[in-house]
Amino acid sequence: MSARSGPAYDYVMLAEAADRQRLANLYAVVVECSIPRPTKGTDMVSNLRLVDPSTATNPQFPDGFEMLAFSAQQHHLPTLRRSGDIIRLHRVTVTQYNGKPQLIAKIHKAKECSFCLFDGQLQGSNTPYQTSSETYTLEGRDPGILTALRNFGRLLNSSNLGGATAYMKRIKDIRAGAFFDVICQVLCINDEHLDAPVMFVWDGTDALPLPLTVDQLEATAGDTLSEGVQPDPAWLAARRQAMRVHGRNVVADLPVLGTALPVIVTQPSHADRQGKGPLQLPSVGKWVKLRNVKAWVVAGQLQGRYLPNSKWAPCDADEGALAEDAHRRQVNNVAGWAPGESQQWLATTHQTQPFTSLRSLQIQAGTGRPHKDRCLVNVLRFLPADVQDLCHTRAQLGLPHTDDTKGDWVYLIKLHLQDATGEVDAALFDRDADEFFQGYPARDYSIETENGDPSEACTALQQKMDALLGLHNARDGGVWMDCCIKTYFTDRDRPLDTCQFRLFGTRLR
Numbered sequence: 347m348s349a350r351s352g353p354a355y356d357y358v359m360l361a362e363a364a365d366r367q368r369l370a371n372l373y374a375v376v377v378e379c380s381i382p383r384p385t386k387g388t389d390m391v392s393n394l395r396l397v398d399p400s401t402a403t404n405p406q407f408p409d410g411f412e413m414l415a416f417s418a419q420q421h422h423l424p425t426l427r428r429s430g431d432i433i434r435l436h437r438v439t440v441t442q443y444n445g446k447p448q449l450i451a452k453i454h455k456a457k458e459c460s461f462c463l464f465d466g467q468l469q470g471s472n473t474p475y476q477t478s479s480e481t482y483t484l485e486g487r488d489p490g491i492l493t494a495l496r497n498f499g500r501l502l503n504s505s506n507l508g509g510a511t512a513y514m515k516r517i518k519d520i521r522a523g524a525f526f527d528v529i530c531q532v533l534c535i536n537d538e539h540l541d542a543p544v545m546f547v548w549d550g551t552d553a554l555p556l557p558l559t560v561d562q563l564e565a566t567a568g569d570t571l572s573e574g575v576q577p578d579p580a581w582l583a584a585r586r587q588a589m590r591v592h593g594r595n596v597v598a599d600l601p602v603l604g605t606a607l608p609v610i611v612t613q614p615s616h617a618d619r620q621g622k623g624p625l626q627l628p629s630v631g632k633w634v635k636l637r638n639v640k641a642w643v644v645a646g647q648l649q650g651r652y653l654p655n656s657k658w659a660p661c662d663a664d665e666g667a668l669a670e671d672a673h674r675r676q677v678n679n680v681a682g683w684a685p686g687e688s689q690q691w692l693a694t695t696h697q698t699q700p701f702t703s704l705r706s707l708q709i710q711a712g713t714g715r716p717h718k719d720r721c722l723v724n725v726l727r728f729l730p731a732d733v734q735d736l737c738h739t740r741a742q743l744g745l746p747h748t749d750d751t752k753g754d755w756v757y758l759i760k761l762h763l764q765d766a767t768g769e770v771d772a773a774l775f776d777r778d779a780d781e782f783f784q785g786y787p788a789r790d791y792s793i794e795t796e797n798g799d800p801s802e803a804c805t806a807l808q809q810k811m812d813a814l815l816g817l818h819n820a821r822d823g824g825v826w827m828d829c830c831i832k833t834y835f836t837d838r839d840r841p842l843d844t845c846q847f848r849l850f851g852t853r854l855r
Contacts, residue, residue: 354485355436360411361400364447369437373491374398375466375499376433377410378635379426380657381626389416392423393637393657396433396449399498409512413438413449415461422454425476429661430466430499432492434474435459453478464492466499513638517607518551518682522562522643526650528636529664532628533606535595536587541613543627545652546589546606547636549664550671552682552766553605555724555824557816558646586647588769591708592842597631602706603674605766609639609650633663646726681722681765683823692814693782693827693854695720705767707833707847714841716834718850723763724824725814730759733808734792734800755788761849763829772831772847783810784853810854827852 355371363370374396382390397410413435417423424433438459439450451459462474462482472489474482513527520526530547537543587608591600613625628634636658640651652658674680680701685691702719710717730736737755740747747754757779761772780787791804800808812818816825830851836844 354487357491359400360396360398360447361404361407363440363449364407364411366440368440370440370449371436372398372438373432373434373495374411375495375502376424376426376431376463377429377502378659378661379424380637380659381628382420382423383625383654383657385416389418390420390423391416393659394424394426394433397502398495402498402501407447411447411449412443413451415451415453415459417453419454422478424461424463426463426659427475428466430502432464432466432495432499434462434464434488436461466496468496468500470496516551517547517549517553517605520553520607520641520648520650522560522641522648524641525638526641527638528607528650529633529661529667530607530636531597531633531663532630533597533600534589535627535630536590537595543611543613544587545609545611545627546587547609547634547650548601548604548606550601550604550667550674553607553648554822555683555764555766556643556646556648557824558726560643561645562642586645586769587649591705591768592712595630600705600709601671602703602709603671603680603767605648606705606768607648607650609636609652611652612654628658628660633661635659635661680767681826683766684722684826685821685823688828690826691722691828691855692825693829693852695828695830695852697828697830697851703767704763704765704770707770707831708768711833711841711845714835714838716832718830718832721763721765721829721831722826723765723829724816724826726762726764726769727815728759728761728811733804733811736807737788737791755790757783757788770831770847772849774849778848778850778852782849782852782854783807786810814854827854 357371357373358366360372360374363372375398376394377397378395380393382392385391392415394413394415395410396413401407401410415423435451436459437457441448441450451461453459453461460478460482463476464474465471472484472492513525515526515528517528517530520528528547528549530549532545533548534546535543589606589608590596611625611627636650636652636656638653638656640653642649642651678700680703688694697720699720701722704721704723707719707721736759737757740754740756743756743758745756756776757774759774759779761774763770763772774782786803786807789803791801791807793801813825814827819825829849832848832850834846834848835841836846
């Protein structure tokens with residue numbers, strides 16, 4: 347460092363820089379700094395969002411200014427310690443993009459932009475913790491500017507420091523087809539598909555449940571690719587994504603409520619990487635801001651697509667989301683989209699014990715201990731899919747007979763259940779099924795009428811199953827049922843491989 351002699355730098359506020367449309371020198375508070383990502387050229391790029399007193403009350407700049415920082419070497423780009431730190435920029439280029447001012451910083455090129463990063467806390471040092479060059483200068487007025495911006499930073503609330511934009515959403519508010527930003531915690535990373543790893547992210551809210559028939563992947567399945575064009579790896583990996591709750595790359599203290607939204611990451615092509623390596627992903631357990639992510643639906647599951655122009659930045663934990671999650675657990679609100687009145691639930695257990703989320707069931711399965719739980723769920727599908735095949739004779743299943751009748755019938759159904767936290771397959775069998783379909787005991791429902799139509803009982807059972815799937819229900823969030831689920835194991839020494847779920851003590855209305 348050295349003291350500067352000669353003419354002082356002419357520093358301007360951000361709003362004034364917008365009017366200049368040329369090179370500018372300025373100080374600003376950094377509310378967000380994305381992780382560097384490769385461009386189509388030889389550079390890496392980071393996105394920063396800057397504010398100062400001139401943007402705080404100016405309706406023209408509600409989100410502050412965006413700055414793109416370019417450098418051939420990733421370590422030359424700004425690396426922010428925390429939101430609210432201060433950056434000093436010399437010779438940053440002021441441009442316009444989509445009618446908004448934008449700053450361009452080309453780092454580590456002769457006579458191009460240079461920067462210094464300072465601690466933004468009140469008692470922070472006036473010595474920068476990162477600089478773009480080995481030498482830098484400080485003038486006599488620099489400490490005063492830093493103090494003023496530190497005092498300004500104290501006035502910024504968590505929304506300002508979170509880099510809030512018009513695209514910022516909670517997971518519960520994300521809808522298919524739209525681009526969104528979200529502040530979230532990374533719960534798990536599945537890297538089985540190296541070209542399209544999946545991040546599961548959480549903000550404590552529940553994604554809107556949709557039926558399996560809602561599928562944007564099928565809508566594009568017939569699209570043809572031009573000769574020589576490779577399919578998008580994210581498209582190839584697209585399917586309903588189930589987050590594992592045990593094993594590696596899973597946060598140690600998994601929240602038991604709230605959707606783990608799968609975000610499929612499209613890695614830069616090998617040509618775009620040019621020796622830069624794959625996109626850096628956040629660490630499991632960290633809180634991040636995801637920007638410009640595309641929402642789509644695969645087989646009824648809301649997913650995010652992290653595209654080449656998407657970006658992420660580390661951020662502080664969302665204390666509001668954590669407080670909301672704690673409240674939900676306290677009041678046992680396991681399903682944010684379920685009707686509030688139990689009379690509107692399609693099935694009932696007449697139980698008073700608290701609800702358990704399906705994620706909790708899966709976590710508990712690792713213990714190998716059988717248990718019984720009460721859950722609030724959607725039914726996605728059932729097997730066999732034809733109601734005429736839901737019942738079998740005991741002889742067909744190799745079961746002992748309960749009396750002298752050789753043809754006694756039993757239900758054997760697999761229900762695919764979901765709530766906001768996960769999915770399980772649960773068996774509905776024998777007397778538990780008779781209780782479930784009260785008034786419709788197990789029988790041969792394939793018997794037709796004389797004219798070949800399904801029997802009246804079969805038609806009534808079909809209507810019950812259609813209602814269970816919510817086929818004729820227009821309510822957002824679909825239909826829900828209160829049910830009891832028994833967890834058991836065929837080999838308790840291998841609990842995760844042999845865990846089974848079975849419905850009991852539940853009746854359709």
